Amino acid sequence: MDFSKKYDISVYLTEEQLNKRIAEIGAQITEKYRGQSVYLICILKGSIFFTTELAKRIDLPMTMDFMSVSSYGSGTESSGDVKIKKDLEHSIEGENVIIIEDIIDSGNTLSRLSKLLAKRNPKSLTICTLLDKPERRVVDDVNVDYVGFVIPDKFVVGYGLDYDQRFRNLPYIGFVEGEIK
Template sequence: MDNSIKEVLYSEEKIRNKVKEIADKITEDYQGKEVLLVGVLKGANMFMADLMRQIKLSVNIDFMAVSSYGHSTESSGVVKILKDLDNSIENKHVIIIEDIIDSGLTLQYICENLLSRKPASLKICTLLDKPERRTIDMTVHYKGFNIPDEFIVGYGIDYAEKFRNLPYIGILDRRVYEK
């Protein structure tokens, strides 16, 4: 384990099992339909790649990149689209794929933006959820784990662009970001 990690929350195996469970539920819910997964970059890329391999349906993908954190551990609340979708989502069954939902402000902005584009349906899927930090009310349709109010990294999730490549999810030692 990296000495910057205080504790491993979820091992590779636990993540793999949870991803399969979520994919099975999506497969069941969308039988006979084509699904468009919209990954929120950069953090959701590992989760989305593993998830789409487990979904037993016709799946298309697209990506958005938004920024609200910069190099901080707290969302600024100001959302900026850095990369928009490549194709129209009108009349498509869209599932937003997030790595983690914290306050919900960024995701609320993304949902409002995508709903204005008239998808057939729009649902939210996240691997990690911090419900105690939520500042807005929102429905999360597919969820992996509820996590404590700690700053976590790994499995695509970073701090200042580091730690994304860890195969597990761990709590980042405060000494790393309180320097």
């Protein structure tokens, strides 16, 4: 990380736009699971901001848990596994699991992760992402249930998303337009 470098970042989605959309998704989830509980899984690190904001907008009994994964190189691993760097603390058997992601790009992470979690016998398994870049998809087995915003094929940062571990703390989503010389 080189913190001396300065970058030109243009705002694409403001904090107000993000929070308004997240509140809508929270209300949808609350309605869908009324009378039941949900088990939110935050995929570290990118989805921390989205998960916490969304969790506050879901009016249901809830467990929040965290997972950290890294995908094996695509193509060569026929097992379709992900390497688990940090696993869940509790069993998800019989739970209404909602996987929370900041972005779906190639789809590899979620394709592998959802297969792995499905083997643990949840009652239901749902995918919720703040951003979706469908133009980049290389898999066809990721069915996303809740999408905040469909975005073009451009690299975004902020609201949890990083560029070389920087910019996660921006309260908005922006495009990196380049380095300021």
